[in-house]
Amino acid sequence: TTMTFSQRRCRALLKLLLICLVVTWMLMFFAAFRLHGTEIQHDVIKASSSSSSSTTGSLGSQRHPRRPPPPLPPPSISTLSHEQDAGHRGNHSPPKKNDNHHAASPPISHPVTPKPSGSPTHQPTATSSTNSPTFQELKPAKNNLATNATVAHHDGKILQQQQQPITKNMTAGKEPILKILESTVVVGELNLTNEQVAALPKWSDILDMYGPEPKIYGLEHCQKFRDAVNETDRLLGVGGSFNSGTNLLHSVISGNCNNLKSSRPSTKGILWQVPWGKHFPASMRLKHFSHRYLEFPQTSVFPVIAIRDPYRWLKAMCTQPYNAHFSHGRTPGLCPNLIPYKHDIKADPYYRKVKYMPVKVAYNASMKIPHTSLAHLWNDWYRDYFDGVDYPRLIVRMEDVIYHGEEVTRKICDCVGFTMNPLGFTHTSEKMNQNRGIDLTDQTNGLMNAIIKYVNKTSRREGYPDFQLEAAHDILDPELMDYFGYSYEPFVPNTTED
Numbered sequence: 001t002t003m004t005f006s007q008r009r010c011r012a013l014l015k016l017l018l019i020c021l022v023v024t025w026m027l028m029f030f031a032a033f034r035l036h037g038t039e040i041q042h043d044v045i046k047a048s049s050s051s052s053s054s055t056t057g058s059l060g061s062q063r064h065p066r067r068p069p070p071p072l073p074p075p076s077i078s079t080l081s082h083e084q085d086a087g088h089r090g091n092h093s094p095p096k097k098n099d100n101h102h103a104a105s106p107p108i109s110h111p112v113t114p115k116p117s118g119s120p121t122h123q124p125t126a127t128s129s130t131n132s133p134t135f136q137e138l139k140p141a142k143n144n145l146a147t148n149a150t151v152a153h154h155d156g157k158i159l160q161q162q163q164q165p166i167t168k169n170m171t172a173g174k175e176p177i178l179k180i181l182e183s184t185v186v187v188g189e190l191n192l193t194n195e196q197v198a199a200l201p202k203w204s205d206i207l208d209m210y211g212p213e214p215k216i217y218g219l220e221h222c223q224k225f226r227d228a229v230n231e232t233d234r235l236l237g238v239g240g241s242f243n244s245g246t247n248l249l250h251s252v253i254s255g256n257c258n259n260l261k262s263s264r265p266s267t268k269g270i271l272w273q274v275p276w277g278k279h280f281p282a283s284m285r286l287k288h289f290s291h292r293y294l295e296f297p298q299t300s301v302f303p304v305i306a307i308r309d310p311y312r313w314l315k316a317m318c319t320q321p322y323n324a325h326f327s328h329g330r331t332p333g334l335c336p337n338l339i340p341y342k343h344d345i346k347a348d349p350y351y352r353k354v355k356y357m358p359v360k361v362a363y364n365a366s367m368k369i370p371h372t373s374l375a376h377l378w379n380d381w382y383r384d385y386f387d388g389v390d391y392p393r394l395i396v397r398m399e400d401v402i403y404h405g406e407e408v409t410r411k412i413c414d415c416v417g418f419t420m421n422p423l424g425f426t427h428t429s430e431k432m433n434q435n436r437g438i439d440l441t442d443q444t445n446g447l448m449n450a451i452i453k454y455v456n457k458t459s460r461r462e463g464y465p466d467f468q469l470e471a472a473h474d475i476l477d478p479e480l481m482d483y484f485g486y487s488y489e490p491f492v493p494n495t496t497e498d
Helices: 007-054 175-182 193-198 204-212 219-228 247-258 311-319 342-347 374-387 398-403 405-416 444-454 457-461 467-474 480-484
Strands: 151-153 158-163 233-240 303-305 359-363 367-371 394-397
Touching: 175 444, 204 398, 219 394, 219 405, 233 247, 233 398, 247 303, 247 398, 247 405, 303 398, 303 405, 311 374, 311 457, 311 467, 359 374, 359 457, 367 374, 374 394, 374 467, 374 480, 394 398, 394 405, 398 405, 398 444
Parallel strands: 233 303, 303 394
Antiparallel strands: 151 158, 359 367
């Protein structure tokens, strides 16, 4: 007989239910089989383990799985014939621990005295959180250059590797550089690999590049400032053009210099910037007032200005121009463009009519100053501080803060009548600038990279074709270049972009 629609649907549902039951039963059977097999395997392993233990110990005793032995402490091998007192490392907070050591490059250890808890730190603000201007006391320690064994993990195994010891030949002529790096360590050890030691320049390279001593302009003005301002009211503020190392300069000064008699102990007498704005021209003193520094009388602030090698400064401005507005392509090799490139002229035919690429700096909404070119901006800005004003000030090279940090800081501190930390000098190794104006990354590697970078003569002229080098030679102020010991890069004359 013909089945009705309801009967057919009922029959289909029954078939589907039967299929589901069969599949469920098969899955349960398979799972039970797997479980039973695992239990059998476990019993065999347990029996084997029990049999093995009975031959080496008492019957029925339970053995725990053996753990791999802990790695041996790394041996220290002294490789230098002399020791240096580390002493106090300044006002910095302890740096973060660096665990990025690789098996192929065992570290060199410099033991340094730990810094006591509660040591003050400095922040780039108008005032510091430090409530006392006094220095914290630390016991001196000795530094030894040594190699360590390195523990590496490979496929769960612990491997012990020993690097060739550091020899005197590797460190010959680099002792002052190693001393600079040692001065960054507050807590823990200075860790350098053989490769890093080999990459460090010799001190003779730095002397060849920047001369035997720091270049500081304005030391003759120090007595005039001390006579005019009472020692309890004296303040020191940092300034400089964009990308000139002002944060680095402030960090080194505030970490090692202190006005112990300051009527504003929370500042230690050190300001993050001059009250008229650290990037503002010298002529803006008593004319412009930074809203966060209104409480500080500008006549009581002694400005310390950072200057930087113009060839490197020009390239830094291409990377981070701040408030300097000029046309430049983001394509590598098209900036610095003191003379407009064809790319610039194609983008705006106006630049065909000018000899140099013009720049305008917008210090604020109502103050916009034009300059003939980026190199003219460097001339104009520093010329204003060099001989355009008559109030006391210092101008220091950013490179000297890196290579002669202690000597530069001591001269600045003595100039304004402040007190150097009697327990030792601490160099900075922090990242100075989120905008990459100064390439100092975290911990010791940051300062080490700067030490290597700023003595590299090849990298100084990279990105400058001959016609741009000729323009830089024609524009850069010869008196400023000579006074601060910055040399002109050689070039082939009368060349063009073609």
